[in-house]
Amino acid sequence: MAALFLAGPLRHAPLLAVILGKAATLSPATAAGRSGQLVDAPGHFGLLRKASGRVEGSALRDATPEDMARLAFYAKAIGLGRYKLSLIDAAGGGQAETFALRPPFAKGQVWDEAVWLADHAALAVETAVEVMALYGQTPPACLSARIGPMMVRAASRLRAQADQAPAAVRRGPGQVTVQSRRQPYANFFAVEEYDLSFRRFDGAMSPVITRAAFVSADAVTVLPYDPQRDRVLLVEQMRAGPFSRGDANPWQLEAIAGRIDPGETPEDCARREAVEEAGLSLGALLPVAAYYPSPGAKTEFIYSYVALTDLPDGVAGVFGVEGEAEDIRGHLLGFDQAMALVGSGEVQNAPLLLTLLWLQRERTRLRS
Template sequence: FLETGQWQPGAEWGLADWAAIWGETVVATAGDFMALMAEKPAAGTRARYPQMLVRGASRVRAATAAPTVRRRHAQSGDVVVEGFCQSYAEFFAVEDYALRYRRFDGSLSAPVSRAAFVSCDAVTVLPYDPSRDRVLLVEQFRVGAMARGDPQPWLLEAIAGRIDPGESPDQTARREALEEAGLSLGDLLVVAGYYPSPGVKTEFLYSYVALCDLPDGVAGTFGLASEAEDIRGHVLGFDEFMALVASGEINNAPLLLTALWLSRARDRLRAG
């Protein structure tokens, strides 16, 4: 049982409403929670629970797989996990697997060791004003670029953020637009859902272009103080935006992918 003081009053509760939002996620999380209870004190297990819910929600979304028209359609027994340990678990986690997988000749592979960097599913959204032919980008410091040794770790990006448990990807896109740019979005247009680096990362991205008004003066500095965010907005004409793509100054994959999508859809969107 949770210790005294862990419960906080909330809105009126109903089982059907709770199950519709949380049921599958909590069930998907339960196995991770029970496994961790055998290894960590109760306080440590409880502290990890919010991140476990994020992982559980990702598993629920992952169960709706993309088509398998050309690639292999996996069957039960095509991947055999013979050993597993979670070697690191904080905001992110690292999982080590000993496994065998089905080869294209039909046999199972020899045992192999593989590691996965576990992070949550996330959303990117590029605001676009078709009447003014403008986009809004955000700029912020990125520790990944710094850790790689990049001398310029402030990157131009689309608005982005993780999908919190209980949220849908489109809800996340609208929330992050308010937090990072002070924008209320119109229609959300799906660009793609994809793994940016599936060789090692579990992260799956849902990318959108959002129709909205981008008048002069709309860009500012935003971000949540509670997350130490310092985010600057840039409103750019489409041609300037694509020039930054061509020069390499825009150098992150989700924004490059979204730029390609917008370049193909731009005439249709401007025509209304």
């Protein structure tokens, strides 16, 4: 079998270990006549022909057929091609196979390992965990079509690992042992099933039980508030949840909201969504709460804000990203009118209810 040349992200030991399911023994290698490119935010790696170029990488010379099958599965899932090149290493070099984006592709910046490690490595590894969990279960071409949502979910998992809330009353992190994991549905959202046991409060392990979760991205809601005019801006749009439940009126009054994209902070997302959904440039962002809206069944985690914003007459309109079929109408309401909608039951979604009640508590302070 020809040697395998691994460059860019694929030579990162933690990523390669996830892909292969084991640690690999690599040796330094170089591909001459090539230039490495960091192509886009996910950290995809491309190789361009360049007579004077050299790409530093690693050689894997003892790859098994299973190793090659796992690498080929991962490569196809994330959109990499497989092709041949010449390498130079301690074993003398020669022909090798490699995985990278196939030309032509939009050129990015010249490959910089330090940049990739700082900005993309953690997301690449976490995305690979979900991809490789489906090895042997789902065709890689199916995963390629939904790699974007998989990356969004991976970013949410990384955020969950980094942002641990206090545990002054509840128990600290406890033992949960997963016997098996399945993903019976995945597209923009996913459903995951687990056979698991957990450490009970009496110290014993529970029997193995089956639990399922609806997996979605972390999200942001933001309510623009003008303390001088004492008014808020709500948005209205048709929502699939109420429609699927059988609600005769699936149009909902909400705060501005959206999922947090990979590489974004919650604050960045709030400001981007305000432009997309309401044409607004927000002022100071005031955190309301960060929470699971329905932890018994959903992974969704929401960061809610109030944004101090200038809201003159005429600022409300119809907005939305056309490519996402968004049709979003703004409503400029006085604070008392908004609270009357809470009282009448016309406001029906938890983030807006929570945010308006927070604003009711803090309104005097903000207006002063």
